[in-house]
Amino acid sequence: MAFWLFKSEPYVFNIDDLANRPKQIEPWNGVRNYQARNMLRDHIKKGDQAFFYYSSIPAPGVAGIMDILQSGVVEETQNNTTWYMAYVRFKKKFSRFITLEEIKAHPKLKTMQVARRGNRLSITPVTKEEWHIILKLSLG
DNA sequence: GCCAACGTTGGC
DNA sequence: GCCAACGTTGGC
Numbered sequence: 001m002a003f004w005l006f007k008s009e010p011y012v013f014n015i016d017d018l019a020n021r022p023k024q025i026e027p028w029n030g031v032r033n034y035q036a037r038n039m040l041r042d043h044i045k046k047g048d049q050a051f052f053y054y055s056s057i058p059a060p061g062v063a064g065i066m067d068i069l070q071s072g073v074v075e076e077t078q079n080n081t082t083w084y085m086a087y088v089r090f091k092k093k094f095s096r097f098i099t100l101e102e103i104k105a106h107p108k109l110k111t112m113q114v115a116r117r118g119n120r121l122s123i124t125p126v127t128k129e130e131w132h133i134i135l136k137l138s139l140g
Numbered sequence: 141g142c143c144a145a146c147g148t149t150g151g152c
Numbered sequence: 153g154c155c156a157a158c159g160t161t162g163g164c
Contacts, residue, residue: 007161007162009162033147034147055161055162055163056161056162056163057162058163058164060162060163100163117144117145117163118144118145118146118161118162118163119145119146119161119162119163120145120146120147120160120161120162122161
């Protein structure tokens with residue numbers, strides 16, 4: 001099983017929206033970046049898990065986690081390019097929001113891709129260690 | 141609102 | 153194929 005981080009602008013779609021969907025399932029679509037597309041197509045698998053990350057707000061960070069039900073689903077083909085999406089399901093909303101500031105301050109989290117300056121990828125891989133540290137922090 | 145860090149587009 | 157100009161993302 002692999003771990004990921006998916007970005008969303010929470011005023012567009014947030015983890016409560018996901019929790020309120022029928023069966024708490026939603027297609028994660030609209031990804032129009034080739035690197036992220038390739039992850040959806042080739043690397044993200046059923047059974048993986050992902051952080052739900054809030055971007056473009058005063059204090060960005062991780063709000064909770066979701067399950068990947070299916071990935072590499074064709075969303076749209078335009079010109080000669082095929083775009084893919086994943087189906088995600090609500091798993092858990094953290095009792096404590098983990099801010100990017102906290103991630104950057106943590107010695108074992110500050111190397112996370114999302115903490116890198118200028119990082120724009122909307123989907124990034126997360127290591128097993130990073131995953132578990134953030135889960136533990138969310139309980140505290 | 142500013143700016144860094146890309147990604148994309150289009151002229152050559 | 154190169155690169156300048158422009159557009160977008162996203163943190164601050």
